[in-house]
Amino acid sequence: MSGRLLEFAGSAALGAGLLLAWVYALSLLGFSCPSWDPRLSIVPRVLLLPLGYGGALLWALLLLPPSLSLGRLWLAAPLLALALTLFLGDPLPLALLSLLLAFKGRSFEALPAGIVAVELVVLLGLAAYAYGLRLPLLSALPLHFSLYCFLVPAVPALALLACFSPLLAPLAPRRAELSLPVRGKPLLAFGLLESFLVWSVVYASALNPGARLVGVDAVTRYYPHALQLLEGGLPSVLKVGYDRPLHYLLLYGLARALGPYDAVRALALTPLLLYALASYLVARELWGGRVAGLAAAVAPATYTATAGLFGGLYGNWTALALALLACAAAVRWLRRGGAARLVLYLLLLAAAAGVHVYMGAVAFAALSLFLLLAAARKREWRRRALAALTLQLVLALVGLYAGERYFSALGARGPLSIVRLNVNLWLRRAASVKLFSEQWWGDFCFAIYRYAATAALDPTVWLLTALAVAVLGFRDLGGLLLAPWMLLTALLALTAPSSLIYRSLFDFPYPLAEAVGLAYLAALVEGRLGGRAALVWVAALLLFKLGFALFFAVGLAS
Amino acid sequence: MAVCALLAYVLSRYPGAAARYADFWSSGVRVNPLDARLLRPALVYAVEREEGGELRVLVLRTYALPEARNATVTVRVFGGDGGEGIFVFGERAPPGRLLACVVHAPAVVRVRVEVEVDGARVVEERWLGGP
Numbered sequence: 154m155s156g157r158l159l160e161f162a163g164s165a166a167l168g169a170g171l172l173l174a175w176v177y178a179l180s181l182l183g184f185s186c187p188s189w190d191p192r193l194s195i196v197p198r199v200l201l202l203p204l205g206y207g208g209a210l211l212w213a214l215l216l217l218p219p220s221l222s223l224g225r226l227w228l229a230a231p232l233l234a235l236a237l238t239l240f241l242g243d244p245l246p247l248a249l250l251s252l253l254l255a256f257k258g259r260s261f262e263a264l265p266a267g268i269v270a271v272e273l274v275v276l277l278g279l280a281a282y283a284y285g286l287r288l289p290l291l292s293a294l295p296l297h298f299s300l301y302c303f304l305v306p307a308v309p310a311l312a313l314l315a316c317f318s319p320l321l322a323p324l325a326p327r328r329a330e331l332s333l334p335v336r337g338k339p340l341l342a343f344g345l346l347e348s349f350l351v352w353s354v355v356y357a358s359a360l361n362p363g364a365r366l367v368g369v370d371a372v373t374r375y376y377p378h379a380l381q382l383l384e385g386g387l388p389s390v391l392k393v394g395y396d397r398p399l400h401y402l403l404l405y406g407l408a409r410a411l412g413p414y415d416a417v418r419a420l421a422l423t424p425l426l427l428y429a430l431a432s433y434l435v436a437r438e439l440w441g442g443r444v445a446g447l448a449a450a451v452a453p454a455t456y457t458a459t460a461g462l463f464g465g466l467y468g469n470w471t472a473l474a475l476a477l478l479a480c481a482a483a484v485r486w487l488r489r490g491g492a493a494r495l496v497l498y499l500l501l502l503a504a505a506a507g508v509h510v511y512m513g514a515v516a517f518a519a520l521s522l523f524l525l526l527a528a529a530r531k532r533e534w535r536r537r538a539l540a541a542l543t544l545q546l547v548l549a550l551v552g553l554y555a556g557e558r559y560f561s562a563l564g565a566r567g568p569l570s571i572v573r574l575n576v577n578l579w580l581r582r583a584a585s586v587k588l589f590s591e592q593w594w595g596d597f598c599f600a601i602y603r604y605a606a607t608a609a610l611d612p613t614v615w616l617l618t619a620l621a622v623a624v625l626g627f628r629d630l631g632g633l634l635l636a637p638w639m640l641l642t643a644l645l646a647l648t649a650p651s652s653l654i655y656r657s658l659f660d661f662p663y664p665l666a667e668a669v670g671l672a673y674l675a676a677l678v679e680g681r682l683g684g685r686a687a688l689v690w691v692a693a694l695l696l697f698k699l700g701f702a703l704f705f706a707v708g709l710a711s
Numbered sequence: 712m713a714v715c716a717l718l719a720y721v722l723s724r725y726p727g728a729a730a731r732y733a734d735f736w737s738s739g740v741r742v743n744p745l746d747a748r749l750l751r752p753a754l755v756y757a758v759e760r761e762e763g764g765e766l767r768v769l770v771l772r773t774y775a776l777p778e779a780r781n782a783t784v785t786v787r788v789f790g791g792d793g794g795e796g797i798f799v800f801g802e803r804a805p806p807g808r809l810l811a812c813v814v815h816a817p818a819v820v821r822v823r824v825e826v827e828v829d830g831a832r833v834v835e836e837r838w839l840g841g842p
């Protein structure tokens with residue numbers, strides 16, 4: 154055990170050395186990394202490598218264990234590089250030695266081990282900052298920024314690549330192995346803990362001592378509406394929350410129990426926890442417990458969470474989580490039958506629409522396509538898929554008709570008119586849009602960089618999603634669920650006005666795709682370098698994602 | 712082949728649109744990693760004369776004291792005739808931000824910049840020569 158730890162420490166030391174060399178190169182090129190600040194909006198943070206002579210000495214010490222592993226003579230190399238660094242007044246020799254050692258040693262293991270070490274320091278630093286603890290930690294933020302800032306110029310293109318990923322399926326390998334050397338349940342617990350941590354950084358930390366409301370809709374919609382609900386009582390739920398009645402019922406209940414202010418804070422926690430749990434349940438049905446655990450761990454650290462917290466999109470987010478629960482029930486129904494599962498599926502889908510009409514409509518369309526494709530794909534699924542599809546269509550028509558009549562009688566806008574209004578707005582926009590022109594790209598870039606306020610800048614979201622959707626294709630149930638859902642999201646996002654692009658991108662269940670992407674990468678690494686290397690790579694990517702989400706949450710709260 | 716051609720067409724207009732956001736990912740700021748000033752909470756990156764007698768002081772908030780979010784920048788300008796002026800800026804300064812303080816000082820020959828971040832004070836002086 155201690156031998157393994159020592160080996161990991163050696164790898165982490167070389168990885169940290171490599172990362173230092175990487176930051177050195179990026180800082181020479183004058184890179185910066187945009188981040189969110191509530192008072193300044195978007196701040197480009199200059200990438201610096203604050204070494205000083207003490208840091209250079211530390212860098213040389215980090216290179217001692219990997220040098221030793223190459224032979225005693227190599228022990229002189231870090232000292233020589235340090236001497237040269239001091240002589241030249243520039244850390245180029247240390248950077249070159251790090252690269253040389255990486256080529257000689259096991260750099261594919263060292264790099265992720267270094268990322269794990271760096272991200273642990275970043276997370277510890279962020280947690281200490283959030284909870285007002287003054288720990289004598291070196292700021293590892295430049296190292297964290299260096300992991301993605303060089304991809305920031307390409308993020309809108311990567312988001313578009315994810316949108317196009319169903320079309321990339323023919324280019325992907327025919328057989329996709331998914332593997333993960335970690336069990337699912339501990340990862341589910343980790344995901345739920347992450348959810349709570351992200352929420353508590355925003356609402357229960359030293360950064361936000363007065364528990365100021367955070368998120369656009371939290372301030373402009375939920376709090377004033379909670380006051381209206383308390384004033385109007387239960388009947389006002391339908392009038393005030395005509396496009397999300399069930400969510401407003403929850404808000405009303407919370408406001409009665411906790412008061413309007415704390416109700417909105419609690420409302421932010423609901424989708425975080427529910428989304429992690431729902432991602433776990435549906436991924437378990439589709440790909441088994443291990444990928445499911447990964448989906449739960451990714452859920453609080455993906456685009457849905459960052460954009461959801463920034464926009465205060467709690468209704469959309471909760472509806473998306475309910476739609477995922479409906480997916481889990483649908484997959485069970487297709488595979489095993491049982492009327493109770495079918496009823497549960499329909500109820501959950503209806504609940505998703507009741508929580509947020511727009512999100513419910515998107516989920517309804519995605520699941521209709523899923524059922525259609527499932528019916529076409531396999532004979533044993535056909536009867537059940539068509540039964541579910543017919544029933545959900547009937548339910549939707551009856552629901553729309555009844556809702557329209559009921560809301561019209563109340564003098565409020567009914568679901569049919571909301572859908573009609575939105576469809577008309579969308580069609581008008583879609584008719585005038587010139588896809589992929591420079592103007593269109595300008596709108597798309599504006600949405601990704603400015604409107605989403607850096608929430609979309611984690612490149613792993615788009616890369617892993619593109620990889621997973623392409624690799625899954627339209628083969629198994631997972632692919633049949635994700636590919637049409639992505640096509641639908643792409644259709645909405647690519648034709649949306651610039652103010653709605655980031656919200657349209659929100660409509661896709663990224664944790665499922667990212668978990669598959671990670672498990673696919675883990676299988677590739679395991680096949681070539683062994684299970685331990687796969688584990689370290691998965692840990693590195695997960696911790697990076699958590700670091701990104703937590704840093705974003707800290708930015709929102711501070 | 713068709714997919715690749717489609718992607719190439721789609722991405723052909725991208726660079727022009729993305730270049731508008733170049734300020735987000737490229738600061739052009741370069742500081743030698745061994746510069747000991749990086750271990751203090753701020754450093755004076757540049758002092759530049761601009762047209763119209765204005766003086767632009769660029770202060771770089773480093774990653775030391777990462778929890779501090781605000782800075783007070785005091786720019787004291789000394790003219791060749793013995794005149795003196797003081798300008799104080801209260802700035803939001805998360806780590807990594809480049810602050811620009813512009814003052815009107817046409818006859819300045821010497822600048823003294825004091826930056827206070829969370830109780831820690833950094834002082835730097837620059838001689839500018841004649842206007």
